[in-house]
Amino acid sequence: MTASTAARGLTTDELRTALASTAPxxxxxxxxxxxxxxxxxxxSYNVPLDTLREHRAELTGHLDxxxxxxxxxxQRAGQAERALAEAGLPGLAVLSGGITAWxxxxxPVTRGRQSWDLERQVRLVAGSLVLAGAVGSFFVPGTQALSAFVGGGLVFAAISNTCAMGVALSxxxxxxxxEFDPHRAVARLADKR
Incomplete structure (x- = not known):
C-alpha cells in the first residue's frame, strides 16, 4: 500500500488544544x-526516524x-508519515513547523542535556569539508574535488529529501x-495503547 494523500498538517495551537482534551x-x-x-x-514518545522505518510494520500494530x-x-515527520502510510497506517498528522514552531x-517543553541538533551538525561538517577542499587546493592539486563531492551530495540531498551525512551523523x-533501545521504545507504545 502506498500513501495516497499528503500528511495532515497540525498547527501548534491545534495540537495544544488536542493535548488538553479528554482524549489526547x-x-x-x-x-x-x-x-x-x-x-x-x-x-511524547521518541521513535527516531531510522528506528521507525525499520520497525514500521510492528509499530502500526500499536498505533491508531x-x-x-x-x-x-x-521534514522527518513527513517522511515518517509516508513510511507508516506505506505500512498501512495512513492519515497521521504532522506538527507543522515541528518542535521549532512549538x-x-x-x-511547554521538557528540557534535558543540550546539544547541537542534527541539521546544525550537518552544516558544520559539510562546510568544513568544502572549506578544507577549497583551501587545500592551494597546496595540493585536485583537493577541490572534495568540495565538488560535498556540493553534489548537498544537491542530491535537497532533490531526494534525504541526507546521507545526517544519517551517518545520527x-x-x-x-x-x-538508554535508547528501539525494542523498548516499541514496547512502551504497546503498553500505552
Missing part, C-alpha cells in the same frame, strides 16, 4: 535520541490514526543516548 493524541517525536533529550513535548508526528521542522509559540556516539 499520542505524540511521536522522530528526531534522534539526543535531540529528543535536549527538548521535547511533554508526554490519532497520532501526531514531530521532528525539528516537519517552542516559538511558547508551548549514528555517532555523541548523538546516541545510553
Amino acid at each position: 493524541p499520542r505524540v511521536l517525536d522522530v528526531r534522534t535520541p539526543t535531540e529528543f533529550e535536549a527538548a521535547h513535548i511533554p508526554g 490514526p490519532d497520532v501526531v508526528l514531530v521532528c525539528r521542522s516537519g 517552542e516559538k509559540a511558547g508551548a 549514528k555517532m556516539p555523541w548523538n546516541r543516548t545510553e
Whole structure:
C-alpha cells in the first residue's frame, strides 16, 4: 500500500488544544535520541526516524490514526508519515513547523542535556569539508574535488529529501543516548495503547 494523500498538517495551537482534551493524541517525536533529550513535548514518545522505518510494520500494530508526528521542522515527520502510510497506517498528522514552531509559540517543553541538533551538525561538517577542499587546493592539486563531492551530495540531498551525512551523523556516539533501545521504545507504545 502506498500513501495516497499528503500528511495532515497540525498547527501548534491545534495540537495544544488536542493535548488538553479528554482524549489526547499520542505524540511521536522522530528526531534522534539526543535531540529528543535536549527538548521535547511533554508526554511524547521518541521513535527516531531510522528506528521507525525499520520497525514500521510492528509499530502500526500499536498505533491508531490519532497520532501526531514531530521532528525539528516537519521534514522527518513527513517522511515518517509516508513510511507508516506505506505500512498501512495512513492519515497521521504532522506538527507543522515541528518542535521549532512549538517552542516559538511558547508551548511547554521538557528540557534535558543540550546539544547541537542534527541539521546544525550537518552544516558544520559539510562546510568544513568544502572549506578544507577549497583551501587545500592551494597546496595540493585536485583537493577541490572534495568540495565538488560535498556540493553534489548537498544537491542530491535537497532533490531526494534525504541526507546521507545526517544519517551517518545520527549514528555517532555523541548523538546516541545510553538508554535508547528501539525494542523498548516499541514496547512502551504497546503498553500505552
